[in-house]
Amino acid sequence: MRRAFKFLFWALKVFLKILILLIIVIALAGWWGLKKVGVKEPKLFGVTYSARNAEDFGMSRTSVFTEILDDLKVRHIRLPVYWTEVEKENDKYDFSEIDWQLREAEKRGAEIILAVGRKLPRWPECFVPEWVSAKKDRNFEETELFDYIETTVERYKNNPALKIWQVENEPFLPFGRECSLFGDKVLEREIAIVKKIDGAHPVLITDSGELSFWVRAAKRSDIFGTTMYREIWNEYLGFFTYPLPPQFFRAKLALTELFAGKRPAIVSELQAEPWQKKQSYELSPEDTLSVFDLNQFKDHIIYAKNSGFDEFYLWGVEWWYWLKINGHPEIWNEAKNLF
Numbered sequence: 001m002r003r004a005f006k007f008l009f010w011a012l013k014v015f016l017k018i019l020i021l022l023i024i025v026i027a028l029a030g031w032w033g034l035k036k037v038g039v040k041e042p043k044l045f046g047v048t049y050s051a052r053n054a055e056d057f058g059m060s061r062t063s064v065f066t067e068i069l070d071d072l073k074v075r076h077i078r079l080p081v082y083w084t085e086v087e088k089e090n091d092k093y094d095f096s097e098i099d100w101q102l103r104e105a106e107k108r109g110a111e112i113i114l115a116v117g118r119k120l121p122r123w124p125e126c127f128v129p130e131w132v133s134a135k136k137d138r139n140f141e142e143t144e145l146f147d148y149i150e151t152t153v154e155r156y157k158n159n160p161a162l163k164i165w166q167v168e169n170e171p172f173l174p175f176g177r178e179c180s181l182f183g184d185k186v187l188e189r190e191i192a193i194v195k196k197i198d199g200a201h202p203v204l205i206t207d208s209g210e211l212s213f214w215v216r217a218a219k220r221s222d223i224f225g226t227t228m229y230r231e232i233w234n235e236y237l238g239f240f241t242y243p244l245p246p247q248f249f250r251a252k253l254a255l256t257e258l259f260a261g262k263r264p265a266i267v268s269e270l271q272a273e274p275w276q277k278k279q280s281y282e283l284s285p286e287d288t289l290s291v292f293d294l295n296q297f298k299d300h301i302i303y304a305k306n307s308g309f310d311e312f313y314l315w316g317v318e319w320w321y322w323l324k325i326n327g328h329p330e331i332w333n334e335a336k337n338l339f
Contacts, residue, residue, distance in 0.1 A: 040306075040308050040309075040310075041305065042304070042305065042309065042310055042311060042312055043310040043311055044075075044076050044310070044311050044312075045074075045076070045311075045312050045314060045339060046074060046075070046076025046077055046078065046113075046311070046312070046313045047068065047072075047074050047076075047077055047078070047313060047315075047317040048077070048078040048080075048121050048268075048269065048313050048314070048315055048317070049065060049077055049078070049079060049317055050121060050122045050318065051064075051065065051097060051101075052082065052085070053281075053318045054318045054321075056279070056281045057281040057319070057322040058281070059318070059321065059322060059325070061097070062100070064317075064318060064321050065101060065104065066104065067321060068317055068321075069104060069105070069108050070108075071332075072317070072332070072335060072336055072339050073336070073339050074110065074317075074339045075108070075109060075110045075111065075339065076110065076111050076113075076313070077110060077111075077112055078112075078113040078115060078268065078313050079112055079113065079114055079115065080115045080120040080122070080127075080169075081098055081114055081115060081116050081152050082120060082127045083118060083120075083127050083129060083148050084127040084128065084129050084130075085097070085127075086098065086148070086152070087148050087151075088129060089131060090144070091147075093151060095152075098156075102159050102161045103161075105161040106159075106160050106161040110161060111161065111162075111163035112159075112161045112162055112163055113163060113164040113165075113268075113313075114152070114156060114164075114165055114166065115165075115166035115167075115169060116149050116152050116153070116165065116166070116167060116168075116190075117145070117149065117166075117167055117169065117171070117190060118141075118182070119168050119169050119170070119179060119181075120168070120169045121169050121269070121315075123177070123279065124176055124177035124178070124179065125169070125175060125176025125177065125179045126176050126177070126178060126179035128141065132144050142182070142186060142189075145186075145190070146190070146193055149190055149193050149194065150193050153193065153194050153197045153198050154197055157200070157201070162201060163201070164201060164202055164204050164223060165194050165198065165201050165203050165204065166204040166206065166225070166268075167187065167190050167191050167194055167203055167205060168187060168190065168205070168206075169206055170206050170207055170208055170212075170227070171187050171205070171206075171217070172207060172212060172216050172217055173207065173208045173211065173212055175208075184216070187205075187220065191203055191205075191220060202222035202223050202264075203221060203222045203223070204221060204223045204224075204268065205217045205218070205221035205224060206225035206226065206227070206269070207224075207225075207227075208226075208227055209226040209227040209228045209229065209249060209252075210227070210229060210242050213256075214226065214252065214253075214256040215256055215259045218256050218257075218263065218265075219259070219261070221263060222263065223263060223265070223266060224253075224256070224260075224263055224264070224265045224266070225265070225266050225268030225269070225313075226249065226253075226265070226267055226268065226269075227267070227268065227269040227270075227271075228249065228267045228269065228270045228271060228303075228304060228312075229242065229269075229271045229275070230242055230271060230300060230303065231274075231275060231291075231296075232275045233275050233276050233277050235277075239291075246303045246304070246306035246307040247306070247307070247308070248307075249267075249307045249308070249309065250307055250308035250309070253265055265309065266309060266310070266311040266312070267304065267307070267309050267311065267312045267313065268313050269313060269315045270304055270312045270313065270314050270315060271300060271315055271316070272297055272315055272316040272320075272335075273288075273315060273316025273319040273320075274288050274289075274291035274292035274319075275291075276288070280319050280322075281322070285322070285323050285327070285328050288319065289323070289328065293331075294330045294331055294334060297331050297334060297335075298334065320332040320335060
């Protein structure tokens with residue numbers, strides 16, 4: 001009974017959010033003619049790369065990154081600086097992997113978005129070291145979080161490959177395992193730390209493309225980033241396709257600009273991999289391709305171009321490479337046309 005009530009409450013919230021956004025966006029689309037944006041050739045495509053996700057697939061963290069640079073020839077990459085990996089013990093930092101990634105990027109003229117914070121790309125969303133979480137002390141966690149961000153920004157503020165700082169990932173979206181939100185004040189403190197140390201690089205703040213209103217994130221950003229998902233899996237509904245036209249995102253941005261002002265906006269996470277009940281690395285290549293294949297990859301790129309944005313960071317490059325080395329190179333090869 002409780003589960004049924006929980007489902008109905010969740011479904012109602014999601015339905016109302018989407019309905020309200022659709023009504024507003026459709027009205028704006030008609031008013032400003034935004035539905036006529038049409039296909040627009042983006043200025044750039046990039047990827048998000050998570051070394052820990054590559055390792056989850058059983059692959060070499062360094063080899064996959066090198067292939068992304070040299071075979072795909074990607075020149076715009078978003079890299080998470082996982083707190084759990086760079087500070088496994090209090091005040092004992094190990095940035096060797098990030099150092100190496102930035103050196104390799106610089107050699108090839110690639111530009112990097114470095115993401116810092118406790119909530120970063122990839123499951124389980126929140127990455128808090130055990131020595132912090134074991135304390136179960138919110139004030140202690142915040143203090144140590146600020147220290148890790150300060151140390152990271154000090155280290156990389158002058159790195160030639162650095163293009164943008166991202167602070168937290170979708171900080172206003174309640175999603176993830178044991179991943180409670182810390183709220184506006186903590187986020188603002190994190191942003192202030194980054195800007196105080198490095199005033200030369202802009203700060204990216206991201207939000208859910210489908211489930212958030214964007215204003216809270218956008219008004220705190222130098223650059224705003226949205227996700228763009230089409231097919232997802234949910235424990236209540238199973239597989240679900242968002243009934244949203246691509247123009248929804250451009251019109252939603254226009255609405256956001258009314259309240260938060262104009263600023264550069266990018267798609268920081270464009271779905272280019274399957275979303276299933278299990279993680280893709282827990283399944284066979286064939287099982288994942290039954291949910292998201294080459295045709296869907298192409299469709300998502302066309303959909304993105306119709307949204308009117310200029311920059312897209314694709315989500316799923318580790319999966320493409322895993323498919324490639326397991327006899328399914330089609331998506332990897334198709335992606336080469338983007339970079």
